[in-house]
Amino acid sequence: MPDRSFLNWPFFEDRHRELAEHLDTWCAKNLPVDHHDVDAACRELVAKLGKDGWLKPTALDTDNPGPLDVRTLCITRETLARHDGLADFAFAMQGLGTGALSLFGAPDQQQWLSKTRAGKAISAFALSEPRSGSDVANTEMTATRDGDGYVLTGEKTWISNGGIADLYVVFARTGDAPGAKGLSAFLVPGDAKGLGIAERLEVIAPHPLARLSFDQVRLPASALIGKPGDGFRIAMSVLDVFRSTVGAAALGFARRALDESIKRVAERKLFGAPMAELQMVQGHIADMALDVDAAALLVYRAAWTKDMGAARVTREAAMAKLFATDKAQEVIDKAVQLHGGDGVRKGHIVESLYREIRALRIYEGASDVQKVVIARQVMGAA
Ligand SMILES: Cc1cc2nc3c(=O)[nH]c(=O)nc-3n(C[C@H](O)[C@H](O)[C@H](O)COP(=O)(O)OP(=O)(O)OC[C@H]3O[C@@H](n4cnc5c(N)ncnc54)[C@H](O)[C@@H]3O)c2cc1C
Numbered sequence: 001m002p003d004r005s006f007l008n009w010p011f012f013e014d015r016h017r018e019l020a021e022h023l024d025t026w027c028a029k030n031l032p033v034d035h036h037d038v039d040a041a042c043r044e045l046v047a048k049l050g051k052d053g054w055l056k057p058t059a060l061d062t063d064n065p066g067p068l069d070v071r072t073l074c075i076t077r078e079t080l081a082r083h084d085g086l087a088d089f090a091f092a093m094q095g096l097g098t099g100a101l102s103l104f105g106a107p108d109q110q111q112w113l114s115k116t117r118a119g120k121a122i123s124a125f126a127l128s129e130p131r132s133g134s135d136v137a138n139t140e141m142t143a144t145r146d147g148d149g150y151v152l153t154g155e156k157t158w159i160s161n162g163g164i165a166d167l168y169v170v171f172a173r174t175g176d177a178p179g180a181k182g183l184s185a186f187l188v189p190g191d192a193k194g195l196g197i198a199e200r201l202e203v204i205a206p207h208p209l210a211r212l213s214f215d216q217v218r219l220p221a222s223a224l225i226g227k228p229g230d231g232f233r234i235a236m237s238v239l240d241v242f243r244s245t246v247g248a249a250a251l252g253f254a255r256r257a258l259d260e261s262i263k264r265v266a267e268r269k270l271f272g273a274p275m276a277e278l279q280m281v282q283g284h285i286a287d288m289a290l291d292v293d294a295a296a297l298l299v300y301r302a303a304w305t306k307d308m309g310a311a312r313v314t315r316e317a318a319m320a321k322l323f324a325t326d327k328a329q330e331v332i333d334k335a336v337q338l339h340g341g342d343g344v345r346k347g348h349i350v351e352s353l354y355r356e357i358r359a360l361r362i363y364e365g366a367s368d369v370q371k372v373v374i375a376r377q378v379m380g381a382a
Contacts (some may be wrong), residue, residue: 002082002259003289006296007125011048011304016132020075026052027083037088038206043122045090050119058095059113061104068095068102068241070303074248078299080257084355088249089207090306093161095245096364097123097301099238100169101184109187112167123348125167126156126188127235128210131190134160134369136171137179137231139200141214143172143186150174150224152186152217155198157279160209160361161198166190170214171231183231186223193217205355243317243364244302250360251295254328258288258334260350275338284338300345315377332357338367 007017030048035041050053057072073095081088098116099119101109115121132138141154159168168188175182188195194217201209232375261287265275275281302316310316335350336343343350362369 001172002255003358004299006293009300011299011300012075016071016075019072020079023076023079024083026054027079027087027281031080031087032084033086035206037314038086042090042161042164042208045087045202046094046119046122048119049087049091049094050117055091055094055119056117057313058091059098059117060105060110062107062110062113063115067307068099068107069289070306073242073245074303077245077248078252078255081110081114081249081356082256085205085249085253085352086207088252089160092249093125094119095122096125097161097165097167097169099241100225100234103188103237103241103341104230104234105187106222107227109164109223109225112187116265121166122161122190124159124161124168125238126159126162126168126170126192128158129155130157130211132172134237134326134366136183137266139169139173139183141172141371143174143184145167145174145346146218149184149218149220152188152194152219154214155211157211158201159210159212161208162212163200164208166196169213169225172233174228174231177229179302180232181229183235184228185225185231185234187314188217188223189220191220192232197298204215204358205352206290239364240317241306242313242314244306244320246280246360246364247295247299247320248300249318249326250328251292251299253357254288254292254324254331255294257332257350258285258292258330258352261288261335263284281338284334288334291327291331295320295327298323316371318365318370318373318377321365322367325357326358327366329361 007020015178033041033044057069069175077088080091094116116123143150143152170186170188171183172184174184194215196213197210198212198213248274268275298320302313302320306313332353336354339350342348345351
């Protein structure tokens with residue numbers, strides 16, 4: 001039985017504990033789906049998660065508005081990731097893709113949210129470009145005024161759900177202001193004329209991913225989210241909510257790796273006794289458990305702090321994401337080692353975790369970027 005004692009920590013309320021239990025049961029019955037065709041799998045997952053109500057926390061409920069509950073987002077991601085990386089991805093993107101609308105959208109823009117929360121529309125977040133990933137201030141895509149509206153021209157790359165999304169939140173340069181100051185955010189429907197898939201991108205843990213071209217995509221003025229020049233602030237506010245949830249997904253992968261390893265060392269006999277009796281094996285298990293608990297403390301501290309009303313959790317979220325993703329990589333690597341040859345066998349759960357975890361240390365701010373953020377926060381506060 002996996003360790004669930006963390007749910008007794010004071011960060012949580014009973015509703016979080018109930019959610020964790022019910023979702024776990026749902027996952028055991030419904031996951032994984034067939035991953036053979038990732039586009040079809042993601043569509044199926046979004047529809048299934050939506051139908052059974054699990055996507056509701058990903059975006060603002062316009063009938064009953066309130067802040068997004070980051071602990072709910074984190075527990076859901078951790079639980080889904082423990083069962084199936086693609087299910088976690090499908091859930092996470094419904095939040096990241098609509099975060100700008102939940103936080104800054106006009107009422108007509110927020111009409112999309114009832115669809116994304118019900119799993120009837122798929123969303124995407126389009127910030128990165130071929131020459132601006134970590135360096136967001138270097139965004140080159142332009143949005144020029146055209147009568148009442150805007151015309152978007154340029155490219156976005158590494159866009160999760162690229163090609164299958166019904167709506168994209170796209171960041172583009174509207175003004176002459178330098179760097180991050182000249183950016184604005186736009187709501188772009190997936191069927192907008194001039195929006196095309198330049199390339200589908202394949203990665204080690206497959207999911208829908210594309211480079212998108214924007215060839216004179218005309219948008220009405222009502223597509224602008226917030227005010228001109230708000231784009232960087234909007235992107236950073238969205239990441240401030242969702243960054244700790246990346247740590248939560250990493251935690252789910254790490255917890256699964258630990259659970260699988262505990263089972264393996266209990267069952268596998270070496271030199272006439274269970275592997276679990278070897279002290280060096282116990283050392284690995286202890287290190288893994290320690291990293292899992294420490295990551296969980298940082299992730300749920302960040303989530304709790306945000307839920308308690310902190311305007312920003314830049315430092316807490318950066319620490320949670322950095323530590324949880326880097327340590328999950330180490331935990332999973334140990335799990336592979338403890339599984340011997342089986343650990344690198346295609347299709348084995350720890351082999352797939354080994355591939356799943358890697359990108360989390362790169363997207364939504366690479367580990368090195370999180371270190372810069374933490375150092376600035378700590379030195380700035382001194
Ligand atoms: C699987 C996957 C899904 C993604 N999904 C999305 C998405 O949905 N939407 C979206 O907009 N983007 C998405 N991205 C893009 C992702 O956010 C970028 O890949 C990331 O920001 C890094 O940018 P880059 O790839 O251009 O690398 P670069 O910016 O070239 O950085 C390369 C490396 O340099 C190092 N580095 C960067 N900055 C610093 C620094 N200040 N100090 C020291 N070292 C540094 C880091 O190690 C970094 O990994 C996704 C990426 C992947 C891999």
